[in-house]
Amino acid sequence: METTTKDRILNTTAELFRRYGYTGTGMKQIVTEARAPFGSVYHFFPGGKEQLGREVIGRSGQMYQDLFEAIIGAAPDVVTGVHDLFSGAAEVLRQSDYADACPIATVALEVASTSEPLREATAGVFESWIAAGTARFVMAGVDETRARELAILLIASLEGAFILSRATRTTEAMGVARVAIEQVVRAALPS
Amino acid sequence: METTTKDRILNTTAELFRRYGYTGTGMKQIVTEARAPFGSVYHFFPGGKEQLGREVIGRSGQMYQDLFEAIIGAAPDVVTGVHDLFSGAAEVLRQSDYADACPIATVALEVASTSEPLREATAGVFESWIAAGTARFVMAGVDETRARELAILLIASLEGAFILSRATRTTEAMGVARVAIEQVVRAALPS
DNA sequence: TGGTAGCTAGAGCGATCTATCTAGGGGTAT
DNA sequence: ATACCCCTAGATAGATCGCTCTAGCTACCA
Numbered sequence: 001m002e003t004t005t006k007d008r009i010l011n012t013t014a015e016l017f018r019r020y021g022y023t024g025t026g027m028k029q030i031v032t033e034a035r036a037p038f039g040s041v042y043h044f045f046p047g048g049k050e051q052l053g054r055e056v057i058g059r060s061g062q063m064y065q066d067l068f069e070a071i072i073g074a075a076p077d078v079v080t081g082v083h084d085l086f087s088g089a090a091e092v093l094r095q096s097d098y099a100d101a102c103p104i105a106t107v108a109l110e111v112a113s114t115s116e117p118l119r120e121a122t123a124g125v126f127e128s129w130i131a132a133g134t135a136r137f138v139m140a141g142v143d144e145t146r147a148r149e150l151a152i153l154l155i156a157s158l159e160g161a162f163i164l165s166r167a168t169r170t171t172e173a174m175g176v177a178r179v180a181i182e183q184v185v186r187a188a189l190p191s
Numbered sequence: 192m193e194t195t196t197k198d199r200i201l202n203t204t205a206e207l208f209r210r211y212g213y214t215g216t217g218m219k220q221i222v223t224e225a226r227a228p229f230g231s232v233y234h235f236f237p238g239g240k241e242q243l244g245r246e247v248i249g250r251s252g253q254m255y256q257d258l259f260e261a262i263i264g265a266a267p268d269v270v271t272g273v274h275d276l277f278s279g280a281a282e283v284l285r286q287s288d289y290a291d292a293c294p295i296a297t298v299a300l301e302v303a304s305t306s307e308p309l310r311e312a313t314a315g316v317f318e319s320w321i322a323a324g325t326a327r328f329v330m331a332g333v334d335e336t337r338a339r340e341l342a343i344l345l346i347a348s349l350e351g352a353f354i355l356s357r358a359t360r361t362t363e364a365m366g367v368a369r370v371a372i373e374q375v376v377r378a379a380l381p382s
Numbered sequence: 383t384g385g386t387a388g389c390t391a392g393a394g395c396g397a398t399c400t401a402t403c404t405a406g407g408g409g410t411a412t
Numbered sequence: 413a414t415a416c417c418c419c420t421a422g423a424t425a426g427a428t429c430g431c432t433c434t435a436g437c438t439a440c441c442a
Contacts, residue, residue, distance in 0.1 A: 005419080019304045023214040027400060037421045039403090044419090048401065099304045105354050106300040112357040113210045113290045122358045152367045156351030163296050163350050164343065166303040167313045176343045184371060196389080218430060228391045233431070235389090240430065 006044045008034040013056045018103040022053055022110045022118070053107070054121045060103040061125030065132055078140040079186050082154065086178030089158065090171040098169045101162040129155055141190040150188055157181050197235045199225040204247045209294040213244055213301045213309070244298070245312045251294040252316030256323055269331040270377050273345065277369030280349060281362040289360045292353040320346055332381040341379055348372055 012034035016025040027049060031038050045052040071088060072081030092100055108122035133151025138144060157177040164173035203225035207216040218240060222229050236243040262279060263272030283291055299313035324342025329335060348368040355364035 021212070021214065021301045023212065024301055024305065026398075028398080037419085038401095038423095039421060040419065042401070101300070101303075108354055108358045109292070109297040109300060110212045110215055112292075114215065119358060119360075123360070126355055126358050149367045149371070152355065152364050153348070153371050156355055156364050156368050157344070157348050158351065159354050160347030160349065160351030163299055164317055164347055167299045167310060167317050169310075169314070173343050173347050176340045177347050180340070180344050180375060184375070217428075219428080228389085229393095229431095230391060230433090231389065 005034075005036050005040050009036050009041060009044065009052070010056060010059060013052055014060045014103055015100075017053075017056060017060075017107050018101065019099050021106045050115060050117060053111075053115075053118050057104060057107060057118065057121040057125060061128065064103065065129055068129070069132060069136075072136055078136060078189070079182055081136075082182050082185055083178060085154075086158065086161070086174055086181070089162070090165070090174040090178075093162075093165050093171060093174065098166050101166050102159055105159050105162060126155065137185070137188070142188050146188055150185055153184065154181055196225075196227050196231050200227050200232060200235065200243070201247060201250060203227075204243060205251045205294055206291075208244075208247060208251075208298055209292065210290050212297045241306060241308060244302075244306075244309050248295060248298060248309065248312040248316060252319065255294065256320055259320070260323060260327075263327055269327060269380070270373055272327075273373050273376055274369060276345075277349065277352070277365055277372070280353070281356070281365040281369075284353075284356050284362055284365065289357050292357050293350055296350050296353060317346065328376070328379070333379050337379055341376055344375065345372055 009030065013025070013030050016030060016033065027038075027041060030036075030052075031041055041052065042048065045055070047054075068085060071084050072078065075081035075084050089101075104122055104125050107118070108126075111118040111122065113119075130148065130151045133154055134144070134148045137147035137150050142150065157180070161173040161177040165171055200221065204216070204221050207221060207224065218229075218232060221227075221243075222232055232243065233239065236246070238245075259276060262275050263269065266272035266275050280292075295313055295316050298309070299317075302309040302313065304310075321339065321342045324345055325335070325339045328338035328341050333341065348371070352364040352368040356362055
């Protein structure tokens with residue numbers, strides 16, 4: 001696992017973006033942390049920091065989508081799945097001393113008005129998360145339109161709870177969001 | 192209005208933070224945009240960028256809280272107030288070409304793991320927003336514990352919807368969050 | 383009129399930023 | 413062995429970062 005230099009660069013950059021954001025993460029910092037030679041970064045990513053950013057955003061987005069689907073897939077029903085999702089997020093926050101939250105949100109807010117390619121990359125991730133969530137709710141018997149609304153609400157609440165939790169160093173918001181979304185989802189399921 | 196140099200610096204910095212974040216905003220950029228001499232920034236804020244950041248966070252937090260209270264205060268009931276709040280946010284997003292969202296969220300995510308004083312400043316803002324929201328729901332007849340949960344859920348959903356809206360350049364998430372929170376609040380009110 | 387405080391004004395310092403450059407190592411194919 | 417290519421390696425350029433410094437302007441008071 002992670003034997004190649006390129007993989008080390010991608011993984012390290014993803015972790016640094018999650019904690020310090022896009023502008024807050026330097027190329028020097030990336031190569032140092034990844035134990036990679038400086039020249040290798042521009043060999044693998046000739047488009048520079050922006051190209052590296054695009055690939056990291058896409059990769060992190062896919063990895064988190066896989067994680068979401070694994071968590072919800074392992075649960076006996078979709079309400080329990082939602083519960084496990086928020087509980088898992090709270091657990092990661094606590095274990096990382098409130099450093100590791102969503103790998104996309106920070107970058108998304110930073111680049112929304114500065115880099116159109118990066119903004120599109122974050123939008124693509126959110127769209128695919130929404131699509132995945134919609135599919136899961138449809139599978140549980142919710143009609144398409146309502147399913148998409150539930151998916152958007154779930155993701156928005158999760159992201160918002162991440163912000164409040166990281167700022168206050170508390171999982172209170174994550175717990176509140178969990179209970180609320182559980183109830184909304186339960187009410188939307190066919191009886 | 193905004194006659195003094197100090198006020199111009201504070202207002203300009205607040206606007207730049209909202210669009211480009213904390214690390215993405217430079218001191219040179221601030222003085223240029225504010226048409227202020229460079230020395231004045233360090234005259235008024237001897238603590239440098241961090242002190243300026245703290246004051247801007249506190250000020251923006253207070254201004255937005257006043258705005259929230261004005262919007263909700265002008266509404267005939269609290270559900271309509273919630274409606275107007277989300278609608279207003281969507282309107283500002285559209286009018287600013289999805290540049291102007293929450294002035295605190297971007298900075299909060301950026302500094303959470305890099306500057307403890309700034310992190311505390313953002314936490315203080317969120318706490319006071321939660322307190323204000325809680326008070327409003329209590330006034331509408333909701334018991335204290337549930338009122339705080341509603342306030343947290345409201346703020347988290349709003350912040351999350353800001354992220355999705357800015358990234359996708361759509362107000363869909365803001366609309367979905369609006370309807371959902373309206374219903375949750377309505378259900379929590381005494382009948 | 384001279385002194386003082388508050389603010390303006392911007393040159394410039396050291397550090398750090400992203401990115402480019404050249405040079406060389408190491409494996410594979412011929 | 414030789415040629416070739418992928419990748420390593422890091423010095424360094426040029427711009428920008430936050431910040432410090434000195435000097436001067438303006439208004440008010442003695």
